[in-house]
């Protein structure tokens with residue numbers, strides 16, 4: 001938890017309490033269903049919470065912003081972002097029922113009122129959002145195809161509405177069709193080895209096929 005405060009020192013008491021509670025909630029759930037590996041539980045705040053919150057280093061979502069988390073798994077990046085931005089609405093979607101079950105329990109355990117969850121493939125979601133966030137779900141061309149028509153055009157932020165994707169490694173080939181994409185290096189924001197090769201891909205809506 002100290003790690004989160006190191007990079008996000010202005011959290012409210014309520015947010016600190018919610019972030020603190022996450023460890024216990026995931027520990028409990030991991031005893032029942034293996035949602036996150038043991039190593040990941042031990043390093044929950046680095047590998048999952050802080051990594052998810054990296055998105056907040058490049059954008060501050062304004063009140064009322066609608067955000068879709070595609071393939072949320074155990075709730076990342078959606079849950080940490082929903083704690084950080086209580087005045088935005090988050091829709092967390094995953095195609096595996098047991099993952100959504102865990103996310104529902106975590107949402108309830110934290111008392112998060114700004115999160116909706118759906119057990120579904122993202123292709124079947126009929127709604128539009130200001131931003132789509134995601135981590136480790138599909139290569140960019142597939143992801144763009146799946147999410148086509150789900151992003152609103154209205155402009156309310158310094159960053160254009162679009163996809164904010166947490167990615168690692170060499171992305172040259174994967175992003176070759178998206179030349180105007182912006183890449184943000186997470187090592188610019190966090191002084192931890194874990195983030196050395198990690199990036200956020202911002203793919204604005206106007207460049208989507």
Ligand SMILES: C[S@@+](CC[C@H](N)C(=O)[O-])C[C@H]1O[C@@H](n2cnc3c(N)ncnc32)[C@H](O)[C@@H]1O
Pocket residue numbers: 070071072073074075076077093094095096099120121122123134135136137146
């Ligand atoms: C590697 S996990 C990543 C989970 C989470 N985003 C994280 O970073 O911890 C990928 C997740 O994407 C989900 N997924 C894959 N294809 C999907 C689709 N078309 N629609 C919704 N969820 C999908 C899988 O069920 C799985 O939970």
